[in-house]
Amino acid sequence: MINILIIDDEPEVGHFLSYLLSSKGYTVSLGGSGKDFYQLIRERVYHLVLLDIRLPDANGLDILKELKKTCPGCKSIVMTGYSTIKTAVDAIKLGANDYIEKPFEDIDELESLIDRLLHHNQSVNDSEIHRIAKQTGLVIGSGKEMQHLIMLAYKIAKKNINVLIEGETGTGKEVLAHFVHQASLRSDYPFLAVNCGSLSESLLESELFGHEKGAFTGAIKERKGIFEIANKGTIFLDEIAEASLSTQVKLLRVLETGEYMRVGDEAVRRTNTRIVAASHVDLAGAVEQKMFREDLLYRLEVVKLTIPPLRDRKQDIPELLAYFLKKQQSQLHFSEEAENLLQHYQWPGNIRELVNVVKRATALAEGETRMITSEYLPDKLRAASYDRTSSRASIIPALRKSEKDLQFYLEDWVKHIHQLWAAEQDVGLDEIIQQVKELEVRIGRAFVTKMLKETMGNRKEAAERLQITTRQLRYFLNEKKGG
Numbered sequence: 019m020i021n022i023l024i025i026d027d028e029p030e031v032g033h034f035l036s037y038l039l040s041s042k043g044y045t046v047s048l049g050g051s052g053k054d055f056y057q058l059i060r061e062r063v064y065h066l067v068l069l070d071i072r073l074p075d076a077n078g079l080d081i082l083k084e085l086k087k088t089c090p091g092c093k094s095i096v097m098t099g100y101s102t103i104k105t106a107v108d109a110i111k112l113g114a115n116d117y118i119e120k121p122f123e124d125i126d127e128l129e130s131l132i133d134r135l136l137h138h139n140q141s142v143n144d145s146e147i148h149r150i151a152k153q154t155g156l157v158i159g160s161g162k163e164m165q166h167l168i169m170l171a172y173k174i175a176k177k178n179i180n181v182l183i184e185g186e187t188g189t190g191k192e193v194l195a196h197f198v199h200q201a202s203l204r205s206d207y208p209f210l211a212v213n214c215g216s217l218s219e220s221l222l223e224s225e226l227f228g229h230e231k232g233a234f235t236g237a238i239k240e241r242k243g244i245f246e247i248a249n250k251g252t253i254f255l256d257e258i259a260e261a262s263l264s265t266q267v268k269l270l271r272v273l274e275t276g277e278y279m280r281v282g283d284e285a286v287r288r289t290n291t292r293i294v295a296a297s298h299v300d301l302a303g304a305v306e307q308k309m310f311r312e313d314l315l316y317r318l319e320v321v322k323l324t325i326p327p328l329r330d331r332k333q334d335i336p337e338l339l340a341y342f343l344k345k346q347q348s349q350l351h352f353s354e355e356a357e358n359l360l361q362h363y364q365w366p367g368n369i370r371e372l373v374n375v376v377k378r379a380t381a382l383a384e385g386e387t388r389m390i391t392s393e394y395l396p397d398k399l400r401a402a403s404y405d406r407t408s409s410r411a412s413i414i415p416a417l418r419k420s421e422k423d424l425q426f427y428l429e430d431w432v433k434h435i436h437q438l439w440a441a442e443q444d445v446g447l448d449e450i451i452q453q454v455k456e457l458e459v460r461i462g463r464a465f466v467t468k469m470l471k472e473t474m475g476n477r478k479e480a481a482e483r484l485q486i487t488t489r490q491l492r493y494f495l496n497e498k499k500g501g
């Protein structure tokens with residue numbers, strides 16, 4: 019016998035669900051308040067609870083916590099209206115199995131969700147998650163934090179809500195966005211990515227919304243934007259904080275109404291695309307600085323997935339190494355001492371930096387040895403280890419990440435170096451050199467971005483005018499390959 023508890027203060031909803039589930043042979047108990055919940059939960063063991071997140075006398079999240087305590091094996095589905103979706107997502111973070119939106123539009127979907135929860139075990143979800151992760155090249159790793167994050171991403175992927183991914187550069191935001199797309203009901207449609215930081219305002223708008231012939235100099239024929247091409251699919255908007263305020267207004271309109279116009283055209287078009295946005299700057303901070311619209315942030319971050327930096331999940335490094343070696347079809351493996359160095363490094367460039375270290379090491383070691391020892395690793399890894407063994411604590415504070423304003427960055431940088439100069443503790447010179455290198459990259463990126471705006475995104479021309487190669491230009495834009 020399967021017992022289901024329904025708690026909802028709207029009698030029609032409660033009675034409807036009670037009728038539906040009783041007719042399927044389940045034993046149903048019905049309550050209309052937090053008080054009823056606390057009483058009924060003591061009376062029998064339930065297999066599933068359907069819980070309205072907003073009750074007159076209790077907070078749904080508190081009830082959920084109590085449920086997890088008194089009945090840990092019990093499955094739970096939270097019921098929510100549109101205005102409380104964020105709370106429903108919090109409920110999932112607290113361990114609810116799923117949420118459904120009221121009014122119920124698709125009763126079959128509700129029934130199949132309940133059947134799935136009651137009759138499938140967790141391993142079905144797990145194998146599905148691993149299948150999609152493999153397909154999208156996402157290593158989950160053995161750390162609990164990443165595992166919870168991916169489980170949350172998987173659960174919300176099938177919902178029709180926008181997602182915001184935060185995380186330092188190189189932590190895998192695009193890979194995760196692709197996973198969300200692949201796990202969603204949109205997976206048969208396109209997944210397209212746009213980097214809002216690498217295009218001038220007009221080029222970005224043309225890329226997003228398309229343009230008509232003659233809309234601006236160089237628009238020699240009409241062009242579809244990605245909101246048109248990716249219709250029914252997913253758009254990954256990387257570096258969303260870099261979009262100008264005027265582009266933000268247009269994005270807000272698409273998010274609110276699904277409507278947009280091509281550049282140079284007045285016809286209103288419609289799109290049904292899910293947006294997964296990403297930023298490595300703190301968007302709440304950008305809102306405070308009036309660089310980012312609050313209403314847009316509100317729309318984007320219905321679900322926020324924050325990827326931890328690699329230094330906080332070093333237990334995932336062995337799996338990542340094995341994956342990247344395999345991807346390179348390399349038979350090599352890392353010596354214990356080399357793995358140790360990799361474990362103790364702080365990885366400011368996160369997984370992208372790890373990928374580059376593996377590529378470099380395999381290129382150097384291939385044909386010479388079967389074991390990658392520490393001498394095939396960059397000097398900075400060995401130097402970091404030297405600092406550690408000589409027990410000099412790093413006192414370098416994190417620099418402000420905003421690239422929006424080079425001036426802020428430069429001011430912060432100078433302040434940090436002054437602090438280090440004045441510090442009474444020993445400071446590893448290698449770490450300072452690292453800061454200098456980062457400064458070089460930041461300045462390079464600022465100049466490249468500025469020049470790209472001037473050349474309307476023409477990379478060849480931008481590189482020529484900056485007297486660098488296009489490969490170096492890509493390096494400064496952080497587009498994967500080293501310069």
Ligand SMILES: Nc1ncnc2c1ncn2[C@@H]1O[C@H](COP(=O)(O)OP(=O)(O)OP(=O)(O)O)[C@@H](O)[C@H]1O
Binds near residue numbers: 156298370
């Ligand atoms: N979990 C992961 N499993 C496998 N590879 C990963 C993972 N995370 C990141 N990578 C790899 O690291 C590199 C950087 O990833 P990605 O471009 O997704 O990072 P990002 O956070 O979007 O970076 P940026 O902020 O610079 O845009 C890519 O080569 C990607 O394949």
